[in-house]
Structure formats: structure tokens, C-alpha cells
Amino acid sequence: DAKTTQPNSMESNEEEPVHLPCNHSTISGTDYIHWYRQLPSQGPEYVIHGLTSNVNNRMASLAIAEDRKSSTLILHRATLRDAAVYYCILRDDNNDMRFGAGTRLTVKP
Amino acid sequence: DAGVIQSPRHEVTEMGQEVTLRCKPISGHDYLFWYRQTMMRGLELLIYFNNNVPIDDSGMPEDRFSAKMPNASFSTLKIQPSEPRDSAVYFCASTQDRQNTEAFFGQGTRLTVV
DSSP states (O other): OOSOBOOSEEEEETTSOEEEEEEOTTOOTTOEEEEEEEOTTSOOEEEEEESSSOEEOSSOEEEEOTTSSEEEEEESSOOGGGOEEEEEEEEOTTOOOOOOOOEEEEEEO | OOOOEEEOSEEEEOTTOOEEEEEEOOTTOOEEEEEEEETTTEEEEEEEEETTEEEEOTTOOSTTEEEEEEETTEEEEEESSOOGGGOEEEEEEEEOSSTTSOOEEOOOEEEEEO
């Protein structure tokens, strides 16, 4: 069973920031938080990951709560091409990678 | 590297037939994962390997499903006999042996059992 909880769906307007939340209250100290997204008719693709500190890359930012029980993926300016299902997963020291239902992001022009 | 390569991209077969899905992971990756995706059940982890050894096959739905990894560059997922409820998209993914690395997914095999 997935160890994360995400809203089923979210909407955003084009060129506005999007904050996608994820709860992982049972996270252990060695679990990494990973985000993937799946565009229509494609396999999932990596977005970002982190352990304790906030992270930035060219695609997005990841904000991790101080107690690590939740995190937020931030898309700074959503585009129509960002419409996808976003998955937050925990990767443990066995490298187990189980996906939940994710959040379906709709971007309106 | 060409990424994770899955074949075939599409497979249509009749109920009762044997189906073999293939995956070539990225060279140097130690972990290989097989997933099944359906509208009803989402993206399910079926089995994963570390250095060609199965680590967790608890997601394999039943004995009709089997997976092998004979070497570091090849894995198969076999369904025998296939049933209509096996119709799904099957994804393979590979990653290095570290939690802080990204996993790469193949384009998937769309299986239809009629």
C-alpha cells in the first residue's frame, strides 16, 4: 500500500504557481521523498526528490516540512504541458517504489 | 543511453495464450521494477529485482504471472495463461542502487487480452 496521501485532483491557471501537497505521516528517517509525473500516454518521469532540506531544480521546487510528515511540490509557472498526474512516493532503504493514486493536475489556459 | 527499452509496445492476444513482455534496463542500473497500470487500480508494483535477484514479488497477482532477470541487461514478465482482466499497460523501470537517484521508466507495453 502507498505510504502517501494526495488530493485526487487540482486545477491551475496557466502561468500561475501550483502547490501540490503530499502527506506522509509514517515516513521513516531514511526515506527519501520523490515526485514523479505521468503525462498522457507516457511512462512516469522523475521530477524532483529530497530528504530533509528544500530542493530546487529546473522543473520544480520541493518544500519539505520540518517534521517531514508532509511535502509540497511547487511548479512556479504552470504551462499547459504540465498537465499530468503527479505522484509523491517514499523511497526506503530497500529502494522500494510504490505509487498511490497521485494528483491529476489540470491547467487552464 | 537509449533509456529503458520495452518490447513490444503493443500486444493483442487471445485468452489462454502465453504472453511475454521484455525490458532492457539502463546499463549500470542495479534495480529493475515491473509495474501494471489500469484505470481501476492505478500504478501497481508487481515485482522488483536488485542485481538480478527478486527482492519483493508480493505484488504479483497470481501464479499465472512470473518474472525473470537472467542477466543485468534483460528481464521478462510472463503471463501464462493470459486472461482478459490482465489487459493493462505494463511498465518497466530501472534505477541505481541509491535512494537519492531518479528512476527511469520505459514507454510501456499495452496488453490487450481478448
